[in-house]
Amino acid sequence: MWRGLWTLAAQAARGPRRLCTRRSSGAAGPGSGATIFALSSGQGRCGIAVIRTSGPSSGHALRILTAVRDLPPARHASLRLLSDPRSGEPLDRALVLWFPGPRSFTGEDCVEFHVHGGPAVVSGVLQALGSVPGLRPAEAGEFTRRAFANGKLNLTEVEGLADLIHAETEAQRRQALRQLDGELGHLCRGWAETLTKALAHVEAYIDFGEDDNLEEGVLEQADIEVRALEVALGAHLRDARRGQRLRSGAHVVVTGPPNAGKSSLVNLLSRKPVSIVSPEPGTTRDVLETPVDLAGFPVLLSDTAGLREGVGPVEQEGVRRARERLEQADLILAMLDASDLASPSSCNFLATVVASVGAQSPSDSSQRLLLVLNKSDLLSPEGPGPRPDLPPHLLLSCLTGEGLDGLLEALRKELAAVCGDPSTGSPLLTRARHQHHLQGCLDALSHYKPSKDLALAAEALRVARGHLTRLTGGGGTEEILDIIFRDFCVGK
Ligand SMILES: Nc1nc2c(ncn2[C@@H]2O[C@H](COP(=O)(O)OP(=O)(O)OP(=O)(O)O)[C@@H](O)[C@H]2O)c(=O)[nH]1
Ligand SMILES: [K+]
Ligand SMILES: [Mg+2]
Numbered sequence: 001m002w003r004g005l006w007t008l009a010a011q012a013a014r015g016p017r018r019l020c021t022r023r024s025s026g027a028a029g030p031g032s033g034a035t036i037f038a039l040s041s042g043q044g045r046c047g048i049a050v051i052r053t054s055g056p057s058s059g060h061a062l063r064i065l066t067a068v069r070d071l072p073p074a075r076h077a078s079l080r081l082l083s084d085p086r087s088g089e090p091l092d093r094a095l096v097l098w099f100p101g102p103r104s105f106t107g108e109d110c111v112e113f114h115v116h117g118g119p120a121v122v123s124g125v126l127q128a129l130g131s132v133p134g135l136r137p138a139e140a141g142e143f144t145r146r147a148f149a150n151g152k153l154n155l156t157e158v159e160g161l162a163d164l165i166h167a168e169t170e171a172q173r174r175q176a177l178r179q180l181d182g183e184l185g186h187l188c189r190g191w192a193e194t195l196t197k198a199l200a201h202v203e204a205y206i207d208f209g210e211d212d213n214l215e216e217g218v219l220e221q222a223d224i225e226v227r228a229l230e231v232a233l234g235a236h237l238r239d240a241r242r243g244q245r246l247r248s249g250a251h252v253v254v255t256g257p258p259n260a261g262k263s264s265l266v267n268l269l270s271r272k273p274v275s276i277v278s279p280e281p282g283t284t285r286d287v288l289e290t291p292v293d294l295a296g297f298p299v300l301l302s303d304t305a306g307l308r309e310g311v312g313p314v315e316q317e318g319v320r321r322a323r324e325r326l327e328q329a330d331l332i333l334a335m336l337d338a339s340d341l342a343s344p345s346s347c348n349f350l351a352t353v354v355a356s357v358g359a360q361s362p363s364d365s366s367q368r369l370l371l372v373l374n375k376s377d378l379l380s381p382e383g384p385g386p387r388p389d390l391p392p393h394l395l396l397s398c399l400t401g402e403g404l405d406g407l408l409e410a411l412r413k414e415l416a417a418v419c420g421d422p423s424t425g426s427p428l429l430t431r432a433r434h435q436h437h438l439q440g441c442l443d444a445l446s447h448y449k450p451s452k453d454l455a456l457a458a459e460a461l462r463v464a465r466g467h468l469t470r471l472t473g474g475g476g477t478e479e480i481l482d483i484i485f486r487d488f489c490v491g492k
Contacts, residue, residue, distance in 0.1 A: 078097075081094075095114040159430070171415075197225065199465065205450075263284050285315060299415070338395065341390075376396060434471060
């Protein structure tokens with residue numbers, strides 16, 4: 001998650017960075033001449049490290065380091081002794097792979113050296129590559145940028161790749177893989193084709209409308225297709241918040257009367273002592289936020305002050321902050337003490353918070369709520385259970401852990417609804433950029449009124465199509481590319 005937060009924090013700490021490309025050099029463009037190299041596996045001691053090159057001198061570099069005149073067979077691993085070309089000193093016995101362009105990740109000639117992962121070996125091979133004329137170290141994201149420039153990936157696929165590298169939860173990984181597979185790009189291309197066809201029809205009508213040799217119903221057909229596209233775009237936009245939540249984390253807020261066990265639950269779900277737990281009501285005052293992986297979904301979990309009136313000014317401020325945070329929640333975990341359901345604070349909580357969220361119809365409610373009755377261990381086995389008039393709820397004991405599995409399963413279902421389930425359904429719009437262009441496309445289509453003015457209608461179609469093209473990176477401006485490629489590390 002968190003990548004958003006981390007990137008912001010890192011940028012604040014370091015000041016603006018220029019990580020990826022030198023725009024002026026046009027280093028990413030095909031035929032830019034330079035051959036780049038970098039360590040593509042993680043930094044630090046490891047069993048195997050992968051060093052990659054990309055560019056026209058890749059084959060030359062491979063021959064020089066292996067001191068073998070013939071290149072190994074394409075896309076087959078071969079064992080070779082690598083030596084420093086300057087001193088002839090052996091560096092490592094390594095697996096090398098030769099990927100002649102265009103059938104490579106970047107579309108250019110590429111080589112992979114799978115060397116032993118010790119820091120001395122890695123730095124020896126990197127230095128040896130640096131000594132080969134025409135080779136220079138890669139900048140962050142430069143391999144991917146070349147792949148993009150050579151048409152190997154479109155922009156949404158590049159974003160999917162960045163997300164895949166940074167994915168921290170199962171659901172994020174699945175979503176990133178789907179995007180990398182080109183699902184969103186595919187959808188956009190289909191929509192753009194529809195618009196191209198409609199545009200062709202409108203333009204034909206402008207040119208030949210008066211003639212008899214134009215098929216009948218051409219404009220009507222274009223009209224039907226554009227209106228259907230508007231409906232599809234609208235449906236996707238309504239879903240947009242879900243994709244972004246999956247990328248940056250859903251807001252889950254734990255609330256309830258004092259001492260219900262909210263902090264105990266937050267500690268249990270995050271598996272660390274985030275909040276102070278004590279028998280004293282009113283222990284938690286500030287909102288305490290912690291990133292967690294809940295059932296495979298990225299979540300920002302907030303612990304809040306117990307809701308009650310008639311307390312001192314500090315706790316009152318805590319209650320105000322708790323209510324404020326509650327309004328921003330995607331999912332509310334409403335918690336009550338199962339052994340204390342008749343108390344005024346429990347009744348008041350049920351009548352206000354639980355009832356008000358529950359009253360919204362599921363389709364238009366922006367928030368979801370799970371009611372949890374904690375401290376089930378305090379209920380006597382034969383005595384009457386929780387009140388019969390309660391809304392649907394789950395029983396839990398933070399003390400014994402009983403009911404935790406059921407709660408996690410319920411959370412998984414709720415979060416799938418909040419974030420969108422990446423294993424099913426239509427591709428999600430994971431970034432504000434996607435939403436911006438789809439909205440732009442939809443706005444342009446609202447000006448499509450061929451019955452009023454054919455020329456303006458054609459222009460509306462052109463503007464709308466431009467948004468879809470830019471979404472997948474066609475005609476993308478350098479600034480957008482810079483922002484997207486900044487997400488990558490060196491070697492990717
Ligand atoms: N028996 C029992 N006690 C529990 C359980 N969960 C929490 N407690 C106890 O209940 C008390 C209150 O727990 P907290 O987690 O501090 O409750 P809270 O809702 O965060 O309280 P405030 O922050 O004061 O609003 C502590 O003494 C916990 O040890 C449970 O499942 N069973
Ligand atoms: K407490
Ligand atoms: Mg607390």
